[in-house]
Amino acid sequence: MHVLMVAAENDALPNAKVGGVADVIRDVPKALVAQGLTVDVVIPDYGFELGERCFIGEVSVAFKSETHVLSLFEITQNQKGVRQIVISHPLFSQSLSVYCNDNDNRPFATDATKFALFNAAICEALIQGVLTQPNTLHLHDWHSACVAVLLKFNPRYGKLAKLRLVYTVHNLALQGIRPFKGDDSSLEAWFPSLSYDGQRLCDPRYPHCFNPMRSAINLADKVHVVSPSYSQEVQIASNDAHGFFGGEGLERDLQQAAEQGKLIGILNGCDYAIQDKHEATxxxxxxxxxxxxxxxxxxxxxxxxxxxxxxxxxxxxxxxxxxxxxxxxxxxxxxxxxxxxxxxxxxxxxxxxxxxxxxxxxxxxxxxxxxxxxxxxxxxxxxxxxxxxxxxxxxxxxxxxxxxxxxxxxxxxxxxxxxxxxxxxxxxxxxxxxxxxxxxxxxxxxxxxxxxxxxxxxxxxxxxxxxxxxxxxxxxxxxxxxxxxxxxxxxxxxxxxxxxxxxxxxxxxx
CATH class of the missing domain: 3.40.50.2000 (Glycogen Phosphorylase B;)
Incomplete structure (x- = not known):
């Protein structure tokens, strides 16, 4: 079995960690390889020094009514059987950081555009054969959700329709919400010719907005949350006044996923082989x-x-x-x-x-x-x-x-x-x-x-x-x-x- 993981963070590579998702993307592929699977991991190239790299190929992507050329590289140092891949484009490395902090009046705007281009490059790399087509495409958090949207609604990727889509929610509080249109950072600005089902992609609270996380939840074959208890909590509406944080507006979609047998709660793990036995003071x-x-x-x-x-x-x-x-x-x-x-x-x-x-x-x-x-x-x-x-x-x-x-x-x-x-x-x-x-x-x-x-x-x-x-x-x-x-x-x-x-x-x- 061949799995391709798509994420924003990866602690297997220098400086590409902000939160716990990076630990998961570092550890899960190694454990899957130990079980006999083939695993590739791909993240954007943020401009950090990553060590030795090998050029894989280029892809041309139609994005924001222009053609963009992106380069794919495999990082070859100490990767323990996991193929580590980065995709390079000036948009990804302009801030030399994983995420940008946009103003409150345009939340996620910079990052949403960056990751939308990254996602489009994934789809093109798969259809053009620059990336080896896997059995399962495993997407992580809202940053990879546009992959599911493009594969399901863009006829160009019809040959990839049989790919099994797995979507992991690491943090339901961050959903990457942007407008459908009318903004430089919006779904129709990124992909002006895309025909889509707005009912499946819109935010329940802001119907004029595109919700990447909800889209992936609705479009994936399996939806994974990272503990059994959390899989129950997210099916209940949040009640901030009472200190309960559950579905964050997506509880109905997650309830439906559970009814369909799509929602799975699997606890993350921890690496016990790297403990430092040195007695510190x-x-x-x-x-x-x-x-x-x-x-x-x-x-x-x-x-x-x-x-x-x-x-x-x-x-x-x-x-x-x-x-x-x-x-x-x-x-x-x-x-x-x-x-x-x-x-x-x-x-x-x-x-x-x-x-x-x-x-x-x-x-x-x-x-x-x-x-x-x-x-x-x-x-x-x-x-x-x-x-x-x-x-x-x-x-x-x-x-x-x-x-x-x-x-x-x-x-x-x-x-x-x-x-x-x-x-x-x-x-x-x-x-x-x-x-x-x-x-x-x-x-x-x-x-x-x-x-x-x-x-x-x-x-x-x-x-x-x-x-x-x-x-x-x-x-x-x-x-x-x-x-x-x-x-x-x-x-x-x-x-x-x-x-x-x-x-x-x-x-x-x-």
């Missing part, structure tokens, strides 16, 4: 943090307040020996991840209450991540208010690895979590997790067995439950070390291996 973590902060500071002529306050806090931590628990958190700063920490608690925010509870146990809180600028500022201000809180605005692999290894309790209060990788990495290192019992977190962390879980029917009750669960967990850490060590062992022994995951891929998706 807390002092080494602080030294690594200081070094990483210096590298971030040097990138700008102006010193960011977040980096300055963080460095002062590191010096403070270095001057005083660690006494209590080290609570850690690693991840993107988005509402999905930290909405509960931003809820009002009398005079302060939940993040302040978290710091106060940790301080009662003489502990410290370390948060590593960046994302929404407003949330970054909020966390910087919270760091200034709480002298046991260190917020690192950015991402450093070395710091993250040490935080997983040395933390006593990992905090992951996501409002929704399709699967989650951070909790698996923390558990792999033997660090129990405190999680909101949703999606993949519910499927990986067992309360008072391998970690700690909380829930609630509203944002307020969820925030209160988080604080209560944190207090109970740290009390257990302090008063019952034998039980704490048992929870640590069970966290470390938990296994969510890619081998079993890809067996389900082959059985239920391919």
């Amino acid at each position: 807390y002092s080494q973590l602080l030294e690594q943090i200081e070094s990483t902060l210096f590298s971030w500071m040097a990138k700008s002529a102006q010193l960011h307040s977040s980096h300055y306050i963080a460095h002062q806090r590191v010096l403070q931590f270095m001057a005083c020996d660690k006494q209590g628990p080290l609570v850690t958190s690693v991840g993107r700063l988005t509402e999905q991840k930290v909405l509960l920490l931003c809820q009002q608690q009398s005079k302060d925010l939940t993040i302040d209450s978290v710091c106060q509870i940790i301080n009662q146990f003489k502990g410290r809180l370390l948060v590593l991540g960046s994302g929404d600028s407003k949330l970054e500022h909020l966390f910087t201000c919270a760091m200034a208010r709480n002298n046991n809180f260190l917020f690192l605005k950015g991402y450093g692999q070395g710091v993250g690895d040490l935080m997983y290894q040395l933390g006593d309790l990992f905090l992951m209060p996501s409002s929704f979590e399709p699967c989650g990788i951070s909790q698996m990495l923390a558990m792999r290192a033997g660090q129990p997790c405190l999680v909101h019992s949703v999606g993949g977190l519910k499927d990986t962390v067992e309360h008072n067995v391998s970690g700690f879980c909380f829930n609630g029917d509203t944002l307020s009750t969820q925030a209160d439950a988080l604080l209560q669960s944190l207090t109970e967990a740290l009390s257990l850490y302090q008063t019952n070390p034998k039980q704490w060590q048992a929870i640590k062992r069970r966290a470390a022994d938990a296994r969510f291996s890619w081998d079993s995951v890809v067996t389900d891929y082959i059985t239920y998706l391919y």
Whole structure:
């Protein structure tokens, strides 16, 4: 069996990672190859240095009423049996980044155009034979959805109609919505001669808009979400006021997919073969943090307040020996991840209450991540208010690895979590997790067995439950070390291996 995966990110290649989807695109193909499948992976060429490459061919693509020539290359270094392919065009590499941040009045505009051209190039490469035609075409998130639209509605690709289409939803909150027409970044601007069924492609809330994610859900043979619990949650309408994030407007389409036997929930996996057995120390973590902060500071002529306050806090931590628990958190700063920490608690925010509870146990809180600028500022201000809180605005692999290894309790209060990788990495290192019992977190962390879980029917009750669960967990850490060590062992022994995951891929998706 031959599978072609199409995605925006791929951590098998340098710098082509932003989120957890890149880990999946790195690990799943290797595991499928180990099961005897042939797997090709293709992403855009963002202009990063990728190592040795071999020219495959060129394709001419009709896009925005012009002919564009795109080049395909295979990356040949250390790819472990997986054929890694990139498609080059100036539009993909102009920002030297995977994604662009457009203004709120034109969300996704730049990226949607970029990925629409990338998708058109995939279809042309398949029909022209530049890419080997697979048995299964596996599309990931909205960035690859136009492949399904073109294959189903453009007669030019009729010979590819028998290709099995599998579509994976990694993040339902990002759907890539653009207008059908009337904008330079719209479906009819990209493909002016395309005849399509607007009823299957439109956004349910904005019928004049094209929704790539909904389109792929409706057009694919199989729709895959990345945990069993999340596959149930997405069939229920979101209720923001009550703190529930489900179908995000696509619940009816996902209900229909489930009724047709198309919707499959398969939990993502984790690589257990790459654990670093080196015993690190807390002092080494602080030294690594200081070094990483210096590298971030040097990138700008102006010193960011977040980096300055963080460095002062590191010096403070270095001057005083660690006494209590080290609570850690690693991840993107988005509402999905930290909405509960931003809820009002009398005079302060939940993040302040978290710091106060940790301080009662003489502990410290370390948060590593960046994302929404407003949330970054909020966390910087919270760091200034709480002298046991260190917020690192950015991402450093070395710091993250040490935080997983040395933390006593990992905090992951996501409002929704399709699967989650951070909790698996923390558990792999033997660090129990405190999680909101949703999606993949519910499927990986067992309360008072391998970690700690909380829930609630509203944002307020969820925030209160988080604080209560944190207090109970740290009390257990302090008063019952034998039980704490048992929870640590069970966290470390938990296994969510890619081998079993890809067996389900082959059985239920391919």
